[in-house]
């Protein structure tokens with residue numbers, strides 16, 4: 661909204677999981693965006709799973725997530741989220757609309773979370789182990805690669821070289837990052853700081869908790 665008020669052509673973009681669309685905050689955001697015609701792109705990443713909860717729980721089997729936009733007067737579109745060029749095209753369209761003062765756009769990206777939600781998640785507990793293999797839309801990088809090779813602008817050799825280059829770049833970044841510390845090796849923060857800089861006057865329950873922590877540290 662700051663960009664719109666200042667007359668800049670900046671555009672804001674947000675990403676949210678399909679599961680989180682069932683939280684009230686999502687609808688506050690749609691109302692705000694529609695009422696103020698905010699120059700924003702609201703991306704719903706429908707990866708079929710909200711940890712162990714299938715997207716149908718959030719209503720995705722009755723209507724698409726994109727269909728939630730028109731009720732608010734928001735232009736909306738559903739895209740194959742594993743098709744790089746399609747995602748690029750709709751995002752450009754949405755950004756141009758926002759820049760021209762035509763307000764928000766809702767984009768539903770249909771995709772699939774092939775791996776676990778997090779390191780503590782075990783997907784085999786709530787869905788077939790081989791479900792990912794049946795997902796028809798395919799790996800987006802592989803699809804783009806095949807497409808570009810078919811168009812004549814890319815090759816297996818160039819792809820491999822780029823992968824090596826990117827892998828080396830990620831390794832370099834990792835090696836640099838660990839020079840600043842790691843979760844297991846430190847440097848560790850002073851836990852007493854946990855209670856500071858939140859309230860001007862520390863409330864009684866925090867003073868009590870800090871006391872409890874100090875007692876534990878002494879034990």
Ligand SMILES: Cc1ncc(C[n+]2csc(CCOP(=O)(O)OP(=O)(O)O)c2C)c(N)n1
Pocket residue numbers: 676677678679680681683705707709710711773777
């Ligand atoms: C209000 C609230 N309830 C529950 C959680 C726990 N939680 C963390 S991630 C997650 C699943 C989110 O799924 P989705 O919105 O589809 O996003 P994705 O993880 O697929 O990107 C849940 C339930 C939370 N963070 N906040």
